[in-house]
Amino acid sequence: TLAFCDPNFRQFKVKKFHNLPFVTFTWYGDYIPNTKFAFPPEGVKEPLAKVLSEKGLFQFHIAETEKYAHVTYFFNGGREKPFPNEDRIMIPSPKVKTYDLKPEMSANEVAETTINRLLLKKYSFVLVNFANPDMVGHTGNLMAAIKAIEVVDKAVEKIVREALNLKMHILISADHGNAEQMVNPKTGEIDTEHTTNPVPFILIRPDAVSSKLRKNGILADIAPTILNLLRIEKPKEMSGRSLIV
Template sequence: MIKKLSLIILNGWGLSSSWGGNAIAAANPGNFLKFWGQGLCMIIKPAQKKAGLYADEDGITLSEIYVGREVKRIKEIVDDVVGRRELGECLELKKSIENCKTNTSSLNLVTTIAENDEYSDPDNIKILLEILKVERIRNINIHLILEGETGAVSRKVETLANSINDFEEAQISSIQGNHYLSEIGSKNFQRSYSSIVLGTGEKALDAISVLSKNKNLPKLDDLEPHIICSGNQAIGKIFDFDSVLSLDYKRSNLNNFIRYLSAFEVGSKSYKPMGIKISTLTDYYYGAGPKDIGIIIDRDQINNSVLSLAEDAGLKNVEIFGSKNSWKHYYLSGFKKKNQSSGSCIVVANDGSEKTYDAKRWLNTYRDTVGDNINIITSYLSASDFSARTGSIKEDIESIKVVDKLLGEMVEINFQNNYQTIILADESGLESAGINSNPLPFIYLKDSESLNNDDSLIQRKITIEGLLRAKSSTYDIAPTICKIMDITKPDEMTGESLI
């Protein structure tokens, strides 16, 4: 018989020790509880500190589920290299330094300072400045992109500003909120470009005075671009033959910055392409800019994901998302081999509110997808998580009921078409409208005949003791899929099958 598997991922359905007082329990999802009682079920732990997070992204993806091992966050990789002072041995950094020496030009360091430590680290900036000081780089302009709660980010900027005082050749030249950099093609984006590259915009004496003037902003993401001036002149801007070094763990910021440095047009204005040497400390989204940008430290490469292994074995997979097209890059498509016909992506549009699904359209798409020519179907039901981020318990419950109804009908379709089923949560976001490290449910349904129909088990409680006993983790999902599909588990998968 052809091996077939349906992986159903419930976004935000992680468990809690307060089960019985949260949105999922309040919705009383009958199908989910029935499968929990009847199938092979267990509680697993999110392997990462925050469930579902990919190594360095601000969005939610499922890398650890698909590769069966730890995927290092980019900040962890940078911390390791910078902490050992090995950055000075990196070829791309040497090229940027030599460019400055040859052309007697400036080095422009663009970096995010964020409330979230996973996105930035002022200590690494200081270490980088120490390396540049040893190399006798004479003019270092630091451009700050701020993100997060005003008090926390301001304290980090103040600490950085004080440490920069030890480096007479370094100076903070511009400062702005993340939102200006993120609105590609807008007037705000043009203002961002002008402040960093052209040295024009709102003038200020120093970064601390800018923060003091804007202390009542809830978040510094909205801080308008400022240039730091001496007298009436900007102390730093980017010229031809300069080196630009981006130290950023958040690829969306870095991607946008690279785009406007290499662009002929920014917003409604056209600029000549600059003859500059661009290096990034970390990776960025290829396709956004020129391909000759130097990458100093490579990310932890995701090799041998379970979907790529399935494709190598001649198995076909399809991924179905329940959200807008603009969201689909957050999820699974990055973990298949590119340009192979065996994998495809279907996006089922929401009803416009991003809170509940067009259930009929979803089921029609799912029913049309199943069949002997499709071996693995991954369905990502994200509506409940989107509603959780609105903070409305009423919308949470409504969304959960819709998803639970879909879950029951999808499992029935699976049984009719000889698909084995795994039901899994990727994170817990339904109590606090955020991502946390709560344990996750795992349910395996081999077929309708394997279900345990003991009614007493259907009401099985999820207890605090059960949560604390969880030993398996999301690293074990990929090996489980390998076992179901008769795929040899590669050595780098450290997880073990759950069945």
């Protein structure tokens, strides 16, 4: 894109085109000059992290390098700077050419750091991302993907056990699939792409109370569900609704 749009582009020799409008599907930032976009970004005015911060609650966000932006910038509605009382840690991802060479990635370090933070008994909300199922899934290596899932399964178990000991609720979900389908069912070819399969939403309670969850929820319902558990009123800007019936 920069080769077409940036008059100062010098990485390789390019032929300059005259009267060439360049339109991106959405806005990619000011670092791509001389472009227009078809659909402007929709601002997220009341992300979950902001709501929690304004209530004076402490929160902790953690991921390894590959998914750190997802638990910070993207989760916070396109905001780089942490909200007040929001702590963050980025665990370095392993330096390998492709992640099927190290399917465990940094999952164990993410889990250990999360548990250490839980033991501080400081946070009302903890956000944890495991990159393995997506990043290893993208390699198309089935055996490596299986190993990645096994590692994450054990890491999540450790966090869940500690969280339950601390009487915390646990929510487990995803924003898309990948590793659950490593072969294209129509062509039989290796599948390295995201899937549109429904993802799980699991609520684990620290008490003996059983919660009934609505079916056919969407990602926009997760933040209202968290606020429901924390007994915080959902802001009108949140279009979703709690998944707890």
